[in-house]
Amino acid sequence: MTSSPGRHRRRSRGLRLVLALVLLAGVLAVVVAVREVRDPGADPASAAASAPATTTPPTSAPPETTPAPTTPAPPPSTPAPPTFDRTQQSIDDPASLWVVVNKARPLSPIDSAPTDLVPISGLQLRAEAAQAMSDMLAAAAAEGLGISVQSAYRSYDYQVGLFSAQVARFGETRAEVQVARPGHSEHQTGLAADVGGGGCDIESCFGTTAEGQWVAANGARFGWVIRYPDGAQDVTGFKYEPWHVRYVGVPLATELQRTGVRTLEEFFGLPAAPGYPG
Ligand SMILES: [Zn+2]
Known part of the structure; x- marks a missing residue:
């Protein structure tokens, strides 16, 4: 070929x-x-156009788990001072340790008498008050102070005679400042006492003795208060009687001392009782 x-x-x-x-x-x-290696995706438009079909569309990222806005914890609550319940005992019931008796608030019934009187110093007080009086006198004696009980429970009938004698001796006006009418005396509750010491019994001078000042400062620890403080006659109806103490129990006595409220009338929001109504 x-x-x-x-x-x-x-x-x-x-x-x-x-x-x-x-x-x-x-x-x-x-x-x-x-070119592809050196400059991958340099042109977004061309990159997108040439993007393989398997490219998954950008999925929205799961929401960040931002913690729910926490309400700020309340500041540690400072415990409120315990509120004293002024209604825990009756101020009307003659048998209540808190009964308030004054010239506008006679005992009801007017000739009521306590049922738990016990002897103390040849006199009588309600059992709880008698124990508190013994404790107070013992504490004073431990500090070298001699305090004695001069008067304590007085019955309605006794008060009738006492008031009549005062009126006959001093006239009604002066008697009413010194002695309560029957049914209006704290002594009838079995929760009041007249004390003396330091050479001054049942006189305003008792307030200037070491004994009288000790009672005013320490009585509350035993449940006793000076019921007729100085300068409160327009509220209580009685002139200053540093010797007349009233048993109300330790909680109320210490609350009165803590708050500085001088009278039961003011503490319980009662009207002033400067004299007998009518
Ligand atoms: Zn008295």
Whole structure:
């Protein structure tokens, strides 16, 4: 078989052309690949356009678990001072340790008498008051102070006689400042006493003695209060009686001392009782 040089040349030219195209395609492919590596996604638009279909759309990130706004914890509550219940005992019942008797508040019934009187110093007081009096006098004696009980429970009938005698002796006006009418005396409750010492019994001078000052300062520890303080006659109806003590129990006595309220009338919000009504 003979070869024709013309055909051979044509075939070689075609082959070179194919090789050149293949080479050019290879170079183009390399250039494109290098660009992709050097600058991936440099053009967002083209990157998006060429993004493979498997690219998952950006899912919204799960919400950050921001802790719920915590309400600030309340500051540690400072305990309120215990409130004193002023209604825990009756101020009307003659048997109550808190009964308030004055010229506007007679005992009811007017001739009532306690049922638990016990003897003390030849006199009588209600049992709880008698014990508290003994304790108070013992505490004073331990400090070298001699205090004695001069008067304590007085019955309605006794008060009738006492008041009549005072009126006959001093006249009604002065008697009414010094002695309560029957049914209006704290002595009838069995919770009041007149004490003396330091050479002064049942006189205003008792307030200036060591004994009188000790009672005023320490009586509350035993449940006793000075019922008719100085300068409170317009409230209590009685002039200063530093010797007249009234048993109300330790809680109320110490509350009166703590608050500085001088009279039962003011503590319980009762009207002043400067005199007998009518
Ligand atoms: Zn008295």
